[in-house]
Amino acid sequence: MADHRIPVEAIKGRGTATRHPHRFEREQREAFDDGWDAAIEDGAPLPPATEVIWEDPRSAVGQVDSPDVYFDRSLNPYRGCEHGCIYCYARPTHSYLNLSPGLDFETKIIAKRGIAEVLRRELSRPKYQPRMIAIGTATDCYQPVERELRLTRSVIEVLHETDHPFSLVTKSSGVERDLDLIAPMAHRKLAAVYVTITTLDAQLARQLEPRAAAPHRRLRLLRTLAEHGVPCGVSLAPQIPFLTDDMEQVLEAAWDAGARSAFYHVLRLPWEVAPLFRQWLELHYPQRAQRVMARVQDMRGGKDYDADFATRMKGSGPWAELLAQRFRKATQRLGFNRERIEMDMGLFRPPSPPGQGCLF
Template identity: 55%
Template structure:
């Protein structure tokens, strides 16, 4: 019989493998969505521990595995023809009632993204699938034109890019957001945009003209000024310094810009709060707002994995503070508190924000939807024929690698 030391060594081979971040990706794993019927579990069977062995081609086994992992999560952009394009909400926490999202999934890979759980409805993972399997609503401009042409339509400011960034990398080629803006520009329809991407500068010609008529405003999200943290927190979004330049560029073009400091993560991005406000004030923003970290559904375990991979020394401390602001839970979806939290820590963050914006002379709204002009709206002249919904055709134009 094996001695006790041998038994311990054998058992040690079957422990769960330590979590590691993936280059260019926010999620650490591809955890299953809540609607999947089968359960999967990752474990270390001992064969991955071969750091000193080479593959015979000058690479270690770890390097080869990393290359294979990169290939496995190469970005795919999948064509989708939607039935409708405008979403409506009556939430008292949101400054808009109508939104439009040209894409599902987002390659920016922000680990905290509240839209991650929507990939579960597609039978995909809110983890790596969400940031590598992107669905492009290729008929979005045509659907919008049909919607605006309806005799029953009444103009109301549209929020563009709320669930997933309308200027994520594939927009550079697809130009769906550009075409949506062209429809809104033609119809003199008000729009508010929120983004982390410098690609929005491409559309300054449309946005500047609309802004001159009180038809457009922009909010730029800045979570941290630390590029090292940003590289893992939101790996394929523009770097913090680049976003500050974007704010200045848009402001110089006459476009009103606000900043969304979201999310505020205790002990990770929270120390940056005042510095962010000072930096964006210098860049020219006219308004600001913040949102405390939200962890609905699968975002909670995904964020915990991210903490263990990148901030193991403070992971429990971070979660303790989050729970302090959420009534002892990871997340509380109650209206009125889900965006800002509650309790002493939430009050402290609010107080720090209030003092800073007052000192810097910044307004309190992220976007000025209420000040945009609905009276200029005119219905489109050309209306396309109705189209149905199909999806699943992968576009071969895209293959962003690690």
């Protein structure tokens, strides 16, 4: 497939400067500057703006049957993510919407209108059995648009009302806004928060995850969560050969900040993510690009990606094993993962019917 480029200057604040065609497209278009496009005063093109597209969801909670994850129910208030992480394995989902996994994934955000009401209906079903719901497993539930749309907060309000257990994973300090709901639930073993810290290298993080919080801010978030009594963990995902080489330092800093559980995944490059990541490497780390991809392929049986459940999260081969050994030794030395975060399923109360108050 050919790439559809916008000027490289417009990459500021975005993970990619390319509207990469998705795998279902039959037509290919190329950008052409005829001199009529608007520009800012210094002559550089205007940066691409974010557009929110509303969707009316038919369901809120998704069933997860992957054997290599710790949850079997998930909830994502948004499709697409403004954080613009170039490595995001969720990028190809925009292809099903006839949108680009490249720039469209970062700039055309699908917001699920009324998701809290849909969740309330699902929790009200007579045969519903509570299980821990993982929030934000595909795209970040606290990405920038959440400040105004508040869809994640509306979901947590329903879970708070019904004493329903949940966990969430985020790169954003925005979760602090909702500690008035999360902290009391955590004290009743109903909530846990995981913060992703890929690297402590601020410059690398800014290039990998251009609109996410800086590493030092995520560490402060962990400290705030711990101070409020919220069980919190750190995700070191993804691990990228020859780029994110500070695993031990991240774990030490997260432990000092209050995290007590940790996990990692290796880089995953399904479908359109592989050419996008290769392009990102050539732009930011051209001297390292071949070495990085050669090592990625060493962990994937000679391919950019292998979707086999047995290896897709951790990879295979000597380099994957070396990474696993480093993680295992560091977490054992520091004390991570000694106690499992247990959720209390027995407190769940079905939500009250619309318009009916609670007697207690």
